Each structure stands twice: as structure tokens, then as C-alpha cells.
Amino acid sequence: MNAAADAVDREADRLTELDSPIGDADHGTNLRRGFTAVRQGLRDDQPSGPGPVLLLSGRLLVSKVGGASGPLYGTLLRRAGKALGDESAADGRQVAAALRIGVEAVAQLGGAVEGDKTMLDALFPALTALEEALESGEDLADALAAAGRAAAEGAAATVPLRARRGRASYLGERSVGHEDPGAASSVLLVTALAEAVGAGE
Amino acid sequence: MSEQKEPRVGLVLVSHSSQVAAAVAQMVSGLVGTGGSVPVAAAGGAPDGGLGTDADAIREAALSVDEGAGVLLLADLGSAVLTVRALLAEDELPKDSELLDAPFVEGAVAAVVSASAGADRAAVAAAARDAYEYRKV
Numbered sequence: 018m019n020a021a022a023d024a025v026d027r028e029a030d031r032l033t034e035l036d037s038p039i040g041d042a043d044h045g046t047n048l049r050r051g052f053t054a055v056r057q058g059l060r061d062d063q064p065s066g067p068g069p070v071l072l073l074s075g076r077l078l079v080s081k082v083g084g085a086s087g088p089l090y091g092t093l094l095r096r097a098g099k100a101l102g103d104e105s106a107a108d109g110r111q112v113a114a115a116l117r118i119g120v121e122a123v124a125q126l127g128g129a130v131e132g133d134k135t136m137l138d139a140l141f142p143a144l145t146a147l148e149e150a151l152e153s154g155e156d157l158a159d160a161l162a163a164a165g166r167a168a169a170e171g172a173a174a175t176v177p178l179r180a181r182r183g184r185a186s187y188l189g190e191r192s193v194g195h196e197d198p199g200a201a202s203s204v205l206l207v208t209a210l211a212e213a214v215g216a217g218e
Numbered sequence: 219m220s221e222q223k224e225p226r227v228g229l230v231l232v233s234h235s236s237q238v239a240a241a242v243a244q245m246v247s248g249l250v251g252t253g254g255s256v257p258v259a260a261a262g263g264a265p266d267g268g269l270g271t272d273a274d275a276i277r278e279a280a281l282s283v284d285e286g287a288g289v290l291l292l293a294d295l296g297s298a299v300l301t302v303r304a305l306l307a308e309d310e311l312p313k314d315s316e317l318l319d320a321p322f323v324e325g326a327v328a329a330v331v332s333a334s335a336g337a338d339r340a341a342v343a344a345a346a347r348d349a350y351e352y353r354k355v
Contacts, residue, residue: 041269043268043269047264047270050266079301079304079305080274081265082297083264083268083270083297084270085296085297085300087273087297088300088301088303089300091304092308126307127300183296184296
């Protein structure tokens with residue numbers, strides 16, 4: 018989560034820039050506020066094990082972000098955290114299963130599907146890549162790295178799409194030609210997870 | 219013996235703007251007249267006071283209007299709707315809370331008129347939903 022908070026800090030301006038032509042130019046600021054609260058909350062409460070860490074982080078994101086990405090990412094982390102339970106560690110299969118539960122909860126909450134030009138266009142390809150890599154015997158770090166690459170490709174593929182959800186959907190055709198900011202932030206988060214696991218955290 | 223007050227359905231107005239939420243709350247009370255007897259709370263704006271949604275404020279507002287007859291939440295756009303849905307999904311709102319599918323201003327008026335007449339939660343929600351049926355042209 019700290020790697021995610023670092024990535025959000027580093028890239029907040031770029032996220033906000035992506036959000037200015039088709040959104041309300043606050044995606045980076047909102048996520049920075051949320052992840053600052055997450056960093057602080059994890060330091061104060063020191064939950065142990067991946068499940069409790071995700072649960073607390075998700076709750077803080079829902080509370081502090083202030084934009085649609087709060088309930089969406091918050092739901093993803095909370096559902097994934099619940100799925101992982103109180104175990105002190107999780108293997109690749111458990112991580113992938115928990116993430117699938119989380120991402121599907123996001124899709125349900127937002128009523129969106131792939132191709133709507135949302136964060137799901139990065140998250141679903143990442144999930145598929147993660148599951149396939151684990152299936153073919155790669156370790157979790159390598160599988161998450163593959164997920165990060167798939168998320169980046171998915172985010173890039175949102176450029177020609179027309180937005181069907183969120184504020185950008187009001188722009189109709191004018192939303193075409195811009196990368197979706199939510200998909201871009203999803204790339205950051207998946208990549209941060211991959212880096213953290215790769216570094217053995 | 220003091221008279222037992224009948225519990226009313228509570229209404230929470232969730233807007234991206236604190237002014238919009240507060241103004242609509244004030245407007246419904248003014249239009250309804252007896253609206254003062256229906257608990258209405260505004261939860262507008264982001265945690266930093268700017269435009270957006272504050273989940274903690276929504277939770278507090280819902281608790282403040284809960285008299286035991288249910289709480290209805292009316293939200294304007296995007297994050298306001300998603301945050302209420304997320305709070306409901308995680309059981310973080312009072313028992314018998316429900317997100318209204320209704321236009322913000324018209325739905326609020328319909329809900330409070332109906333609640334002030336003593337309607338139950340389902341009837342108040344239906345009155346708010348029916349506000350979509352009122353065509354302007």
C-alpha cells in the first residue's frame with residue numbers, strides 16, 4: 018500500500034492532467050488525499066496480514082477520496098481484503114481469487130463493463146494476465162508484473178473509446194482521443210503491487 | 219403523559235456541493251411547510267470542503283435523521299451515488315436505509331411531502347421515484 022501511495026504521490030499531477038479534458042481535473046488530487054490517509058492509517062493501526070491491511074485501506078479510501086474513485090477502489094480493496102481473511106500471508110492463487118472478487122464488485126457497484134472507458138479496462142486485462150501467468154506456473158511476482166503490463170495496454174486501449182460512464186460520458190464523441198484517468202491510476206496501483214511483491218514486501 | 223411522537227422516515231440529501239445540499243434541504247422545508255416534522259439532513263461536498271462526496275458526512279447525516287422508520291438517501295451524481303451504494307453494500311448505514319432512484323430536487327420535495335403525511339418508507343420512496351414521471355414539456 019505504501020508503494021501505491023508513493024506511486025500516487027509521484028503521478029498525481031499526471032492523473033489530474035488526464036482528468037482535465039474529460040473529467041473534473043481532480044483525480045490525482047483525490048487519490049493523493051485518499052492514499053495519504055491510507056499511509057497514515059496503516060502507520061497508526063499497524064494491521065497485520067494482507068487481509069486486514071486491504072480492509073483498512075479500502076475503508077479509508079471510501080472515506081477520504083471524495084470522488085468516484087474512492088468508493089470504487091475502496092470496494093475493490095475491502096472485498097479483496099475480506100476474501101483474504103485474517104491469514105498472515107497469501108499465495109498467488111489466493112491473491113488472484115481475492116482480486117477477482119474485488120474487481121467484480123467494482124464492476125457491479127459502477128454498473129460498468131469492459132469497453133465503457135473506465136478503470137475496468139485496465140483491471141480486467143490485468144486480472145486475466147495474472148490468472149494466466151499463475152496457471153502457467155509463474156511465481157506471484159512475475160505474474161503481477163505481467164498483470165501490470167496488461168493493465169498498461171488496457172489503459173492505452175481506452176484512448177479511442179467513447180466514455181459511457183462518469184462525467185466523461187456527458188461529452189459523448191468528445192471523450193474520444195483521451196486516456197481514461199481511472200484506467201491510468203489502475204495501472205499505477207497494479208504496478209505498485211507488482212513492485213512491492215517483487216521486492217519481497 | 220407526554221404524547222408519543224410517531225417516527226418519520228428520514229431523508230439525506232447527498233450532493234457534490236454543500237450549498238446545493240443545504241439549499242435543497244431548505245427549499246423542501248419551505249415548500250412543504252410542515253416539513254419541519256420530517257428529519258432532513260444535508261451531506262454535501264468533499265471531506266476538504268470542495269466539490270465531491272464525503273462518506274463520513276453521509277454516515278453521520280443518516281444517523282442524525284434515523285427515527286426508526288427508515289432512512290432514504292437522495293444523491294446527485296457519480297461519486298455521490300457510488301459512495302451511498304458502497305456504504306449500503308458494506309452495511310455502514312442505519313438499518314432500513316435505501317438509496318432513492320429519483321431526481322434530486324423534485325424527488326426531495328415529493329419525499330418530504332409524502333413523509334410529512336406519515337407515509338412509510340416504501341411509499342415515500344415510490345413518491346420520490348414518481349417525480350421522474352413529471353414531464354416538463
